[in-house]
Amino acid sequence: MNLNSTLFAQLVVFFILAWFTMKFVWPPIVKALDERAKKVADGLAAAERGKHDLELATRRSVEALREGKEKSAELLIQSEKRAAQIIEEAKAQAKIEADRIIAGGKAEAEQESLRARESLRDHVAALAVAGAEKILRREIDARVHAELLSAIKQDL
Amino acid sequence: MSIEEAAAHGPTAGEYISHHLTHLNSTGHAQQSIVDWSVINFDTLFYSIAIGFLTVFLLYRAAQKATSGVPGRFQAAVEILVEMVSNQAKGIIHREESRRFVAPLALTVFVWIFLMNAMDLLPVDLLPWIWQHLTGNPHAYQRVVASADLNGTLGLSMGVLLICLWYNIKIKGFGGWVHELFSAPFGKHWALAPINFIMQLIEFAAKTISHGMRLFGNMYAGELIFMLIALMGGAWAVDATTGVSVSGALLWLGHIVAGTVWAIFHILIITLQAFIFMMLTLVYIGQAHESH
Numbered sequence: 001m002n003l004n005s006t007l008f009a010q011l012v013v014f015f016i017l018a019w020f021t022m023k024f025v026w027p028p029i030v031k032a033l034d035e036r037a038k039k040v041a042d043g044l045a046a047a048e049r050g051k052h053d054l055e056l057a058t059r060r061s062v063e064a065l066r067e068g069k070e071k072s073a074e075l076l077i078q079s080e081k082r083a084a085q086i087i088e089e090a091k092a093q094a095k096i097e098a099d100r101i102i103a104g105g106k107a108e109a110e111q112e113s114l115r116a117r118e119s120l121r122d123h124v125a126a127l128a129v130a131g132a133e134k135i136l137r138r139e140i141d142a143r144v145h146a147e148l149l150s151a152i153k154q155d156l
Numbered sequence: 157m158s159i160e161e162a163a164a165h166g167p168t169a170g171e172y173i174s175h176h177l178t179h180l181n182s183t184g185h186a187q188q189s190i191v192d193w194s195v196i197n198f199d200t201l202f203y204s205i206a207i208g209f210l211t212v213f214l215l216y217r218a219a220q221k222a223t224s225g226v227p228g229r230f231q232a233a234v235e236i237l238v239e240m241v242s243n244q245a246k247g248i249i250h251r252e253e254s255r256r257f258v259a260p261l262a263l264t265v266f267v268w269i270f271l272m273n274a275m276d277l278l279p280v281d282l283l284p285w286i287w288q289h290l291t292g293n294p295h296a297y298q299r300v301v302a303s304a305d306l307n308g309t310l311g312l313s314m315g316v317l318l319i320c321l322w323y324n325i326k327i328k329g330f331g332g333w334v335h336e337l338f339s340a341p342f343g344k345h346w347a348l349a350p351i352n353f354i355m356q357l358i359e360f361a362a363k364t365i366s367h368g369m370r371l372f373g374n375m376y377a378g379e380l381i382f383m384l385i386a387l388m389g390g391a392w393a394v395d396a397t398t399g400v401s402v403s404g405a406l407l408w409l410g411h412i413v414a415g416t417v418w419a420i421f422h423i424l425i426i427t428l429q430a431f432i433f434m435m436l437t438l439v440y441i442g443q444a445h446e447s448h
Binding site for chain 2: 002005006010013020024029032033035039
């Protein structure tokens with residue numbers, strides 16, 4: 001173990017190497033490490049966010065399903081009610097129509113019978129006149145008794 | 157000197173070890189005095205610079221390819237290191253602006269020292285043997301573990317000291333720092349000022365020297381034990397020239413067993429020492445940020 005100038009040379013080499021490492025080695029590696037740490041942190045945060053979103057979506061879908069079921073049940077009840085109502089309405093309408101038709105028929109029948117009675121009255125009068133004519137032909141002149149006959153006809 | 161050469165020339169164990177512990181320096185032979193600034197160790201410089209370039213090259217490649225997407229294995233490995241150093245730096249140095257320089261510095265220190273220490277795991281004779289054959293000189297010196305050279309480790313720890321002084325002045329201001337030098341650790345009193353100052357000097361010196369010495373001591377001792385283990389195999393090779401003996405075969409087995417055990421244990425040591433050096437770098441620089 002002797003001391004000599006190697007010592008100073010070694011000292012200078014030491015500083016050169018340290019300077020080189022400081023300048024060209026340390027910064028890129030530390031930068032990469034920091035960036036990777038940030039990436040990993042971001043990834044973890046994103047995963048956490050994704051998990052949270054999934055939970056929210058699940059909750060929302062359950063809610064939507066429940067709402068849909070409720071709505072369909074309500075619709076079913078409503079439609080049944082509506083159907084019953086339609087049937088009721090149809091029944092009422094049919095009854096009104098039937099009544100109207102019946103009333104119409106009745107009125108017509110009445111009219112018909114009135115008309116029949118009228119024509120029957122005419123026929124009866126004609127027959128009566130014809131009979132009377134035949135009876136009276138020999139004794140009464142039609143022309144003379146026309147006034148009388150029409151008066152009878154009026155009374156019929 | 158390789159085992160084969162040891163067999164051919166038959167150096168003593170002492171010669172083998174001291175040859176292995178001699179640097180390839182600018183004088184061409186072992187340094188005579190303890191301190192001689194005119195000498196420079198080429199092997200330490202070569203291996204520390206080469207491994208330093210390898211370090212920043214590997215880190216640079218990782219940095220170039222770094223993406224915030226899914227990382228590959230290499231990128232992930234570098235990222236683990238960066239994350240580890242970054243967390244340690246955050247715990248020790250609370251000033252964000254300082255961390256921008258100190259954290260990369262700590263990363264460089266850790267990887268660089270780890271790789272320099274890891275040279276210890278190569279067979280202790282391999283690179284010196286290649287060097288001796290390249291140069292054609294069977295006595296060429298070569299030491300491959302740059303962190304087992306006190307110059308290398310003290311160079312690093314003095315670098316840390318300079319950074320500590322720089323942050324002391326930067327954070328506390330030059331006046332504030334000088335004031336602290338004379339008023340801490342014993343308190344602000346004119347009579348205590350010299351003692352405080354001496355204590356501060358001792359503290360800085362002790363920190364720096366222990367910082368460098370700790371790494372050097374561990375790696376030097378580790379290298380020495382690898383050499384001692386290699387000597388067992390070498391003894392067998394020397395034996396083999398005179399004839400195979402039972403003790404020689406046992407030594408050869410001992411080389412394999414002890415070498416394996418020590419190398420596995422050394423994996424822990426090289427990592428631990430690199431980590432300790434890095435942590436102390438952070439701690440000392442962190443202390444420079446704190447006022448007493």
